[in-house]
Amino acid sequence: MAAYVVLFNFTEQGVHNIKETGNRSKDAAAALKGVGGRFIGIWWLMGQYDGLVILEAPDDQTVMRFLAATGMQGNIRTNTMRAFGEEEIGSIFGGLP
Numbered sequence: 638m639a640a641y642v643v644l645f646n647f648t649e650q651g652v653h654n655i656k657e658t659g660n661r662s663k664d665a666a667a668a669l670k671g672v673g674g675r676f677i678g679i680w681w682l683m684g685q686y687d688g689l690v691i692l693e694a695p696d697d698q699t700v701m702r703f704l705a706a707t708g709m710q711g712n713i714r715t716n717t718m719r720a721f722g723e724e725e726i727g728s729i730f731g732g733l734p
Contacts, residue, residue, distance in 0.1 A: 638674070638693040640720040641700055644686040651712035658712075665707055672699050687713075691720075 647655065658681070666676040674694035681688045694700045697719070704715055721729065 638695055639697065639700075640677075640722060641692050641694065642718045642720050643690040643692065643704070644716040644718075645688045645690065645713040647687045647713055648711060654712060661710075661712060668706070669694065669703055672703060674699060674703065686716075 647658075651658070662676075662679050666679075669676060669692060672694070674692055677691040677693060679688065679690045692700070694703065700717065704717060707713065708715065
């Protein structure tokens with residue numbers, strides 16, 4: 638499965654409902670599992686971002702759909718990056734001169 642790093646910040650609504658963030662993360666993990674993905678981990682941060690999620694999913698389309706559905710709830714805004722493991726990066730760059 639493909640890996641993704643998702644940085645997130647709370648919206649004003651998300652801050653207003655901050656007590657529910659743990660429950661929302663469990664619900665998000667269950668929703669991702671329902672479409673064939675999984676959370677590797679979630680952490681809440683101090684600094685520029687409010688949190689970080691590392692997840693795996695079958696493909697980019699699944700992640701886009703999952704993040705769109707999550708964003709529609711109005712509690713967070715995300716910044717997502719595709720991550721490549723050692724095996725993947727070897728096959729990507731292996732043919733370079």
